[in-house]
Amino acid sequence: MFHKEGQKIILITFFIVVAAVLASEYFISIPWLRMSVQILVLVFLVLILQFFRNPKRKVTKSFDEILAPVDGKVVVIEEVEEPEYFKGKRRMVSIFMSPFNVHVTRYAASGVIKYSKYHPGKYLVAWHPKASEENERTTVVINTPKFGDILYRQVAGALAKRIVNYAEEGDSVHQGEDAGFIKFGSRVDLYLPLDCIVTVKLDQKVTGAKTCIAAIKEK
Incomplete structure (x- = not known):
């Protein structure tokens, strides 16, 4: 399909x-x-x-897990300052998609869209350190029942010339559903709470709507 x-x-x-x-x-x-x-x-x-393939995937929804929003390879796991929405420290997990990956963006968690904004910008290679701040991108925040607000950012790469984002403020969304598309090479950054448990490693290949990226820290 x-x-x-x-x-x-x-x-x-x-x-x-x-x-x-x-x-x-x-x-x-x-x-x-x-x-x-x-x-x-x-x-x-x-x-x-x-x-442009769009494989249908059976999603096991869970409020206790953040699932990979895209297919690709984990290239960054670090604590960073998120300046646009949180204006504070978050744990970032960045997934790079090659032209051979499925490029569908899927909702990493269920919840309500609190923020959705498009930013025009440059077309640096997707793994460039400044790509998340200077490239064409969209920023989306989902308010979730267990993790609170989580943010994901679709970032265009050197070949990507169009980002498609379906998220609109006020929408109720479900984990694994189609959230958009990025054409021809890109990355997606997830900004998560500092106290969550990241369950992936650097260079790990992940599958959208299947691989668990983070889980709730047990109290």
Whole structure:
């Protein structure tokens, strides 16, 4: 199944590929060159299809856990100052998505959207230290029953040219549901309470709506 944000691009790519294959049959007389062109455009179509795939996942919802909002690799786990909303220290977990990962953003927890804001910006590589502050990004805060307010930030990368964010203030959202999409390479930062237990490690690969990122600290 493919994400709705990719429908237009998939359709355009399909027609371009069909046109390229037909044109190669008429205008390229060298067999190996014609075959190479056809294989190349078909590979391009496959890459577009895999980028916009949207696998359906059965979510085991839990108020005691924060689930990964995206597929990717954990690149940062540290205590940082969050200047936009909390204006204080939070525990940040950052997940980097390569162009080969599923790029659907999913709600990491159930709750009510308290804050949702888009910020235009630069297109530094997604792992750049300043990417979270200077790149195009969206900031969303969910008020949850157990963790209180948690914040996630969709950050565009060097290739990403459009961030899609479905979160609107006042919405009630459910863990694992579709929250948006980032096109062509990006990262998502989670800002969590300092007293939560982070359950992932650096360089660990995570799966959106499946991998537990953090849990409630037992009292």
